[in-house]
Amino acid sequence: MNPFRSPAAPADPAATARRFREAHEADWRRLDELLTLAEKRSLRALDEEELMALPVLYRQALSSLSVARETSLDRALVEYLESLSARAYFFLYGVRTPAGQRLRAFVLHDWPASVRALWRETLVTLLLTVAGVVAAYLLVIHDTSWFYSIIPSELAGGRDPTSSTAALRATLHAEPGGPAADRDGLSIFATFLFTHNASVAIFAFALGFAFGLPSALLIVANGCTLGAFFALFAPRGLGVDLGGWLAIHGTTEIFAILIAGAAGLRIGRAVAFPGPSTRLAAAREAGRISATAMAGVVVMLMVAGLLEGIARQRIDANAARYAIGGGALLLWLAYFYWPRRRPADA
Amino acid sequence: MPEHADERLRRRFITPEGVDLGLVLASAGERAAAFAIDAAIITATFLLATILLLVIGAWFGGNTGQIAIILWLLGLFVARNGYFILFEMGPRGATPGKRRSGLRVVARNGGRLTGDAVIARNLMREIELFLPLSFWFYQAHEGVADAATALFGLGWSGIFLFFPLMNRDRLRVGDLLAGTWVVRAPKTELDLDLIRIAARPRRGPAYSFTDAQLDAYGVYELQTLEDVLRANDWATIQTVAEAIRTRIGWQAPGGDSEFLNAYYTALRLRLERNLLFGRRRENKFDRR
Secondary structure, rough: OOOOOOOOOOOOEEEEEEHHHHHHHHHHHHHHHHHHHHHOOOOHHHOHHHHHHHHHHHHHHHHHHHHHHHHHOOOOHHHHHHHHHHHHHHHHHHOOHHHHHHHHHHHHHHHHHHHHOOOHHHHHHHHHHHHHHHHHHHHHHHOOOOOHHHHHHHHHHHOOOOOOOOHHHHHHOOOOOOOOOOOOHHHHHHHHHHHHHHHHHHHHHHHOOOOOOOHHHHHHHHHHHHHHHHHHHHOOOOOOHHHHHHHHHHHHHHHHHHHEEEHHHHHHHHHHOOOOOHHHHHHHHHHHHHHHHHHHHHHHHHHHHHHHHHHHHHHHOHHHHHHHHHHHHHHHHHHHHHOOOOOOOO | OOOOOHHHHOOEEEEEOOOOOOEEEOHHHHHHHHHHHHHHHHHHHHHHHHHHHHHHHHHHHHHHHHHHHHHHHHHHHHHHHHHHHHHHHHOOOOHHHHOOOOEEEEEEOOOOOOOHHHHHHHHHHHHHHHHHHHHHHHHHHOOOOOOOHHHHHHHHHHHHHHHHHOOOOOOHHHHHHHHHHEOOOOOOOOOOOHHHHHHHOOOOOOOOHHHOHHHOOHHHHHHHHHHHHHHHHHHHHHHHHHHHHHHOOOOOOOHHHHHHHHHHHHHHHHHHHHOOOOOOOOOOOOOO
16 A cells, blocks of 8 residues: 555545645634634623633644645635734734723833933933023024014014013913903813924924934924013013913923924934934834823823913912922923832833 | 735734744725725714814803813814824724725734834824925915925925835835834635535536646646636636637637636646645746
8 A cells, every 4th residue: 555645535636635624624713703703892702711712723823824835725725824814913912901001001111211211312402492592582682673583473472572561561460350360261272282282292203204303493493482582571570470471381391392302303313323223223213212202292281281271370479380380390300300110020 | 806915015924933924015005095094084073073063062152162162172183193093002903994995003023013103103194294284274274375385395295195105115104113014904704615616526528637738837827717716707717718728738628617627626736746745836937
């Protein structure tokens, strides 16, 4: 008897392919069913026994795929197994962490860690902002016409070098019973500020892709706006009041914008000077860190919007405004930069 | 009719078990289609919500109206930034549009798709799409849309729009930064094996082919024939049967469909047997 001939089907050359399929088809279909069920609803739709079966069935499908690729020319079969294995792979190796746990990890570790990783860039954006403030301040102090070139008229809102000191003071402090006491508009204003600032911050981040230059420009321009306003208010003895008006939310908001710019710079740096890794790998690494920081920036801007839209309009005393702004800054600094132990599993 | 993967778009993707899943990248067209569906969903939801909130705001006024405006502002932000992020973070790794087109987002390195990657790839959309759009709306609104700005906006979006066509991996700028790919992940059904169909009792003459007749074709032609048989289109079957008959010099009578099934079975068994001996004949030009 020929030892190479299978005793089961001596005359049927198609038997090997058929038996391979017959032996495994039930398992493939079961895996298919379980995946469909779990994808449609959730993992909880499966009972314990089905959960235990899933990885076993997945490995069987993978090995079937390997066998089929080497021995079968039935393209429909190979494509089916490829798609089944890929589906099972993404399901089994996909992100399975519950949302609450992921949020916890973000707040406790990922967010501050990403901001710490950006410390060099944050320092650069801080210096750029300061440079913008100083430059704009000096320009406007010497020649007030610069104010119009730095501040667009819709942002100035009637605050320009021709305004009287009293009018300027009125923009900083609400008169009792005046229009600023219109409380209903406040929360809308806060929401609007949040969405607007968040969009600007996302731009500062995304534009970093162009070697970081647009991000740096945005940051300097932001500093110039600050400087020009100070040059307008400070000579009239309103510098401290303007500081308080800005500080209550500005410490949070400006810090958030600094981080957004820093995230953009990090990406720009990775694209321009990738260092030892490839440009693609460097961009990916920078993108991951910056994206985490950006999620945090959106949260910070939400806080800033609330402070600006609600707290600033109700708290009028300079001391209280400075206390809230300074306190917020201290909290953020401690949260981000306070040395802490790395979690055991990281 | 199954549409087969362009081999140039196939990429190695090794699972921890050491098997190459051979994922196929989504083509630019498929991605554009997926995005069109998503954009339609977002726009429709947004319009509906706006109308609903307008009605509520006008009806109740006062405090309810305030809340309606706040919800609208927040909704706009979430629709713009959150839609893609929230859906792609889910277990399917795809927005409804991508799911309809049978696509999903995966990490290029074969690891898990992490939240930060999803955020990074979608925040970049802001400059790819919304920045030129908002420029354009603003200009149109102010009535000062001059040619230079329009051209700049067009050029800007053009660069980002066609970026996926300018690299081998069809990466969007966001994909580049996030380390992600968009791949095809269609849900396919297991089709019957054609040999099994052919092995059913057949009527008519028994087909037997000589080795020379079976050596006319390789794997590529076999699988093309498989597609033809599965599609079961009468005109195509007739043309293909005629072409094969001519090439192998087949004279005996018989129906086109029966002949093709028989030839497919014989050819596949022969090629598969050769596979076991380590000979894979890729196509009819492969003479080793």
